[in-house]
Amino acid sequence: MPPESAPIPDSAAAEDKRLPAEPTQAKRFGKTRTAQSTALAEDYVELIADLLATGGEARPTDIARRLGVSHASAIKTIARLKREGLATARPYRGVFLTEAGEKLAIRAKVRHRLVVDLLRAVGVPAEAAEQDAEGIEHHVSDLTLAAFSRFLEGCK
Amino acid sequence: MPPESAPIPDSAAAEDKRLPAEPTQAKRFGKTRTAQSTALAEDYVELIADLLATGGEARPTDIARRLGVSHASAIKTIARLKREGLATARPYRGVFLTEAGEKLAIRAKVRHRLVVDLLRAVGVPAEAAEQDAEGIEHHVSDLTLAAFSRFLEGCK
């Protein structure tokens, strides 16, 4: 992921001296880009929460299997979650969520639910709704989420 | 992006000998993962089409500026588009779309429009709709898109 640092790329420097040049689009694009980094974390955290709730433990191998990646990849990502303070894990002792991780998991679950419900509400078939929600949920802002919620309220 | 190749990771091999273990989720996850690779291409192609339509030419620097990345990054991605048969470009002569690229651009534009319209229709504020659509549009399946279309028809 982009370091999000540095004394501004030359392109941006140039941008200064020019007409506006659609900084809006750039901002959106950048947001989409960084959203990806969050998306993975959310998927992992959500799954870990699910595993913990269901079976009481979240083992790297299970996580890997559920997500369809190698256990090595799972472990590497779990390491990132630890770095970012979302999870804790001691060698051979399973993965757990921190306070922050738990919160993120909940938010993710709620968001997922809401997105699926909205899709269903506008007529998307159940299977497709579940499937697409997986990708969509990470790009839904709070504002949009609120709108979804209102809309669903109105439907009842 | 994942090579999508190889004799199946050991995790998958293990999966064979076990209970189903949610292959569905794995499939969805994998789809989301690969969708990212497509997303970038779509953004570029859509922008190139826009630049060509508007100003008659699409220069790497303009693309870079609009997307908020360095020109070097833009050029590298353009190289990928060329590799994938979506664009053509000769040194110092601007970027153009192939037949396939053009088609992709159109599909992307339609999808974007539809997503924005749907978001607006369910009450998402214009600004947020535009912004979120950027991220969402790449994850909307044809089935879902069709549902959106039907829903919007019904709204009129």
Place this chain on the structure above:
DNA sequence: ATGAAAGTGTAGCCTAGGCTACATTGTGCA
């Protein structure tokens, strides 16, 4: 006509997230 500025291109580096291969630790059963 020519030289500076703008645009392009190239090289090299970084991180994330995949994978495989190999090493190590736990565990359950004979």
Place this chain on the structure above:
DNA sequence: TGCACAATGTAGCCTAGGCTACACTTTCAT
């Protein structure tokens, strides 16, 4: 009790997509 096997962890490699730095074309204005 000990050993086989499953689960974990580590190392090393790959690609995509960022960035900066530097080199080379084009263009345009004097």
